[in-house]
Amino acid sequence: MKKTRLGEFQELILMTVIVLKEKAYGNEIQRELEERLNERLSVGAIQTALKRMEEKGFLTSKWGEATQKRGGKRKRIYSATPYAHQVLQEMKDIRARLWEAMPQLHTNNLQ
Amino acid sequence: MKKTRLGEFQELILMTVIVLKEKAYGNEIQRELEERLNERLSVGAIQTALKRMEEKGFLTSKWGEATQKRGGKRKRIYSATPYAHQVLQEMKDIRARLWEAMPQLHTNNLQ
DNA sequence: TTGTATATATACATTATTGTAAGAAATAAG
DNA sequence: CTTATTTCTTACAATAATGTATATATACAA
Numbered sequence: 001m002k003k004t005r006l007g008e009f010q011e012l013i014l015m016t017v018i019v020l021k022e023k024a025y026g027n028e029i030q031r032e033l034e035e036r037l038n039e040r041l042s043v044g045a046i047q048t049a050l051k052r053m054e055e056k057g058f059l060t061s062k063w064g065e066a067t068q069k070r071g072g073k074r075k076r077i078y079s080a081t082p083y084a085h086q087v088l089q090e091m092k093d094i095r096a097r098l099w100e101a102m103p104q105l106h107t108n109n110l111q
Numbered sequence: 112m113k114k115t116r117l118g119e120f121q122e123l124i125l126m127t128v129i130v131l132k133e134k135a136y137g138n139e140i141q142r143e144l145e146e147r148l149n150e151r152l153s154v155g156a157i158q159t160a161l162k163r164m165e166e167k168g169f170l171t172s173k174w175g176e177a178t179q180k181r182g183g184k185r186k187r188i189y190s191a192t193p194y195a196h197q198v199l200q201e202m203k204d205i206r207a208r209l210w211e212a213m214p215q216l217h218t219n220n221l222q
Numbered sequence: 223t224t225g226t227a228t229a230t231a232t233a234c235a236t237t238a239t240t241g242t243a244a245g246a247a248a249t250a251a252g
Numbered sequence: 253c254t255t256a257t258t259t260c261t262t263a264c265a266a267t268a269a270t271g272t273a274t275a276t277a278t279a280c281a282a
Contacts (some may be wrong), residue, residue, distance in 0.1 A: 008202075011119075013215065044232095044271065047232095051230095072278060074230085101128070153244075
């Protein structure tokens with residue numbers, strides 16, 4: 001477990017970025033993830049996580065346009081790098097194999 | 112993300128404990144996980160993780176018998192608590208829904 | 223031209239997770 | 253009864269992940 005992978009929170013943010021595609025910017029990620037986790041998250045925590053993941057090569061970003069509704073600062077749109085996709089897939093596979101190997105009662109619902 | 116859940120490593124150990132059932136003790140967990148991750152792990156890291164997870168209510172433990180082969184200290188056999196199962200399942204479900212929501216190219220292989 | 227909504231940026235702080243190393247306990251073999 | 257082997261224990265250390273608070277930027281609207 002040497003080479004840093006993704007923390008739990010970071011992994012969730014990363015997946016959310018992929019889900020949101022062109023809409024993947026701070027506040028929208030917050031809303032989406034809060035709904036999925038059914039739990040409040042701070043914008044700050046998400047913004048800093050995004051920056052750090054960019055530094056670590058999991059995300060890239062570009063400027064988007066300002067909100068049409070009312071005004072506001074331009075959005076920074078994030079997207080996952082190939083490396084991030086690879087790491088996500090690896091984590092998924094390892095967990096999937098473990099689930100398969102677990103004695104029943106866990107192989108129920110979803111996927 | 113307040114109430115502490117599981118770190119990535121801890122989650123993997125927890126799943127391995129469930130997979131190994133009555134064989135879930137330090138060294139065996141190490142072997143199993145090293146094989147699955149294709150990566151060396153230190154026994155110490157695993158032993159301390161097990162202790163901590165027990166303190167946090169994810170695991171319980173009991174004494175097993177000594178190795179038949181050659182001798183050695185008695186094994187401490189771990190097993191997952193209902194709470195641990197619940198947390199694992201929740202994490203699985205949240206990730207599964209995210210995978211479902213992701214644009215293709217990721218919905219391939221396994222599960 | 224001021225207010226307000228929408229966003230990002232960043233410095234700082236805290237907490238959690240993971241890792242190391244040395245040693246102690248238990249047991250079977252010789 | 254001494255040794256080799258297996259395993260756990262513990263104290264300590266390092267690093268990584270997460271959170272907070274405040275400031276700054278932008279744009280529309282009145």
